[in-house]
Amino acid sequence: MRLPPAILANTEEVLREVLRFTAPADTTLSRYFKDHPRLGGRERGAVAEAVYAVLRNKTFFTDFAGSNASMRRLALLGLAEAVGAEAIAGISDEEREFLGRIKDIDRTLLPAQKRSNMPEWLYEKLVKQFGQEEADILADSLNKPAPLDLRVNALKADRDDVIAQLAQAPIAAEPTPYSPLGLRVLKKPALQNLPLFKEGAIEVQDEGSQVLSQILGARRGEMVVDFCAGAGGKTLALGAAMRNTGRLYAFDVSEKRLAKLKPRLARSGLSNVHPVQIAHEKDAKIKRLAGKIDRVLVDAPCSGMGTLRRNPDVKWRQPPEAIAEMHEKQVAILDGAARLLKGGGRLVYATCSLLEEENDAVVQEFLASHADFELVPMHKVLAEQKIDLEMGDYLKLLPHKHQTDGFFAAVLERKKMAKPAKVETPEEE
Structure with a gap:
């Protein structure tokens, strides 16, 4: 079934804006669709998928489109990749011949860096970190669309019951291997109008993100802080793990996030969550809770290089020097969040980055300057939480190995203060 001829023009128009990289691609697309309300769901889907196809294949498309790598040609290539060349109406014989020629190219014969569709600096970092062979497999997996994962809200539903209810929709879903509350949906259906979604029984959340919430080990009645809560996906998972007891603070610097x-919180049925806007990691609101918190999750702001399956524009929007800036920011945030913990309390430092500068290096720098903290080996934490994953000291989830986004996490524990020795007083004669 062919798309309306105007879809090519729509794709070209929004792609021109997206490739300026002045805003995240999803933000630009949302604004464009809001300004063009006459586009139907199928048309919006085709335009969005075409844009993401260009972002995933930008190096290849630009190189092989030749000197005439116009926005129209890029839009054509994106649509052909997303919906197939036969679905594109209103194009010339020459353009069809061009699409056929590109389709016939054996991409496995391209130089590795070109095949990776990554900026040279990023590809070189991955090769240095993972080795050539694994870096190439990883790059390939990052250039494929991510699956749709859901988290079942244990306060409202059972995973098997949700699978059965989704099947009636009909939506096929299967249990995720690591998260006991996760489901992987086999296609990408619209969920917003499902009763399960409206009632808060399910939330969209990558399985890797669900695992981060699990390894914090939040329990009933505890004082817990989600330090960089954002829109609250992990906050909701933590609140449910606490069985809606205790007190869970959701800190973030962004009022908009x-x-x-708030609407997700209303659907979830949680009443133990307290959203708090903070100005920075040294805010007085944080100082008031210093030494009182049982567990802290720090899902730190990062380059997002582990989320390229969902956000392929990220690799083109960030310069290499941004990674060093991120490192400094992450160290400061971790230092601020650590002050919240009581003795024996645990902190999970996490990012959705693949890069060591934002991960291992941040944790090692923190431990070198905080003698009152120690690293809890990840294999020990995973065993405690009964998560069937083989890891060393850190959690390192990778799309080509675990079918999740790329995530890093470390568990840090504040040492309990030794009690002062009892002073014996000599008995009076």
Whole structure:
């Protein structure tokens, strides 16, 4: 079934804006669709998928489109990749011949860096970190669309019951291997109008993100902080793990992000969550809770290089020097969050980055300057939480190995203060 001829023009128009990289691609697309309300669901889907196809294949498309790598040609290539050349109406014989020629190219014969569709600096970092062979497999997996994962809200539903209810929709879903509450949906259906979604029984959340919430080990009645809560996906998972007891603070510097948490919170049925906007990691609101918190999750702001399956524009929007800036920011945030913990309390430092500068290096720098903290080996934490994953000291989830986004996590524990020795007083004669 062919798309309306105007879809090519729509794709070309929004792609021109997206490739300026002045804003995240999903933000630009949302604004464009809001400004063009006459586009139907199928048309919006085709335009969005075409844009993401260009972002995933930008190096290849630009190189092989030749000197005439116009926005129209890029839009054509994106649509052909997303919906197939036969679905594109209103194009010339020459353009069809061009699409056929590109389709026939054996991409496995391209130089590795070209095949990776990554900026040279990023590809070189991955090769240095993972080795050539694994870096190439990883790059290939990052250039494929991510699956749709759901988290079942244990306060409202059972995973098997949700699978059965989704099947009636009909939506096929299967249990995820690591998260006991995760489901992987086999296609990408619209969920917003499903009763399960409206009632808060399910939330969209990558399985890797669900595992981060699990390894914090939040329990009933505890004082817990989600330090960089954002729109609250992990906050909701933590609140449910606490069985809606205790007190869970959702900190974030962005009022807009916290505002997105409110409708999700209302659906979830949680009443133990307290959203708090903070100015920075040394805010007085944080100082008031210093030494009182049982567990802290720090899902730190990062380059997002582990999320390229969902956000392929990220690799083109960030310069290499941004990674060093991120490292400094992450160290400061971790230092601020650590002050919240009581003795024996645990902190999970996490990112959705693949890069060591934002991960291992941040944790090692923190431990070198905080003698009152120690690293809890990840294999020990995973065993405690009964998560069937083989890891060393850190959690390192990778799309080509675990079918999740790329995630890193470390568990840090504040040492309990030794009690002062009892002073014996000599008995009076």
